[in-house]
Amino acid sequence: MRAAADFAAVLSAAAEALGKDHPLTLQARHGHAHWTGHVGDYQAAISGLESLLIVQQRVCGPDHPDTLMTRGNLAHWRAESGDYEGAASAMDEVIRDRLRxxxxxxxxxxxxxxxxxxxxxxxxxxxxxxxxMEGLLGEYVRALGSDHPLVFMTRCNLAHWRGESGDRTGARDAFESLLADRVRVLGPYHPRTLHTRLHLAHWVGETERPERALAALSELAADQSRILEPDHPDIMRTMASMANWRARTGDVTGAVEELRSLLEHQIRTLNDSHADVRATREMLAHWQGRLERVGRPQFGHVE
Structure with a gap:
């Protein structure tokens, strides 16, 4: 939330000193909208970018790279808010203009x-x-080479889709292959490499034993604490995943305590509507409910 507040201050100063239509003022508006969305206030980010877009179209023109970037980021925050169909449709229009x-x-x-x-x-x-995405992967490999970041990003998205569609083993194998390539190209402690380990641990747990996922996440958390900022989203996602797999190993009480602590931390650093905050709330409610059901007296029919 601090970055959004900082950009708000920069925006106010730039507008006063340079004018509302100055390029640096417009950049500050874009930065403020970005960080507003980053902490989870998606609708405020969308509103901010929509109003910025009107000014950019008037001042810069509809085909200016900054105008096109704002339209792309508008689509991004629509997707983050859950409107995937609207986001894809909006991005299709951006693609047509970027191609031209x-x-x-x-x-x-x-x-x-x-x-x-x-x-x-x-x-x-x-x-x-x-x-x-499969078609794009082939295009990207031919045009950019198999080790290009965009190729890796596409492979990550495809692996995620496989798992979400029910092919858990395929997702695990795809993330294992991607991890090996990211370690080779980026090194073992690059943030993207660590991010891939987070995905892989989940699908290892889904296809093997929960204890294996928990062990992999514990090792990942130790590496993340050395490499990433304390409030980095991936650190909090790893903590949530660790709590989930801890519960699935049988320690539901420990998992609930960890999720409560994590949620308190997220609320201090993120907006209440952030997707990660909502996910932690849902996970906490699930395991809290399981814990309460286990402790509730059971009454059956006696013959």
Whole structure:
């Protein structure tokens, strides 16, 4: 929340000193909207970008790279708010304009195509989104090489989709392969490598034993604490995943205590509507309910 407050102060100062339409003022508005969304206030981020877009279209023109970037980020926050269909449709329009203005090989065009496909895979047309991502992966490998970050990102999205669609073993194997390549290219402690370990631990737990997932997450948490900032989202996601797998090993009481502590920390650093806060609340309610049911006296019919 501190970054959003800092950008609000910068925005106020820039508008007063430079004017509301100055490029630096517009950049500050974009930064403020970004960090507002980052902490979970998705609707405020969307509103901020919508009003910024009106100014950019007037001042910069509809085809200016900053205008196109704002439209892409608007689609992003719509997806974060849960509107995957609307986000994919909006990004399709951005892609058409980026193809015309920036060309098919520009990085912003390429990543926009992946975003639209991924959001489609999260909506009602899941299979079409998956097929689209598979096609993009082939294009990216041919154009960029197999070790390009965008190739790795696409592989991550495909692995995630496999798991969410029921192919748990396929997801585990895909993340194992991706992890090996990220370690080779980025090193064992790069944030993207650590992020891949978080995904892999989940699918190891789903396909093998919960204890294996918990052990992998414990090792990951130790590495994250050395590499990442204390409030990094992946650290809190690892803590949530550890609590979940701890409960699945049988220690529901310990898991509930960890989730309560995590939720208190998240509320201090994130907006209450942030997706991670909502996920922790739901997980806590699930395991709290399980704990209460176990402790409740059971009354059956006596013959």
């Amino acid at each position: 203005v920036l060309g098919p090989d520009h990085p912003r065009t390429l990543i926009a195509r992946l975003s639209a496909a991924f959001w489609r895979s999260r909506g009602v047309n899941r299979a079409a989104g998956f097929a689209e």
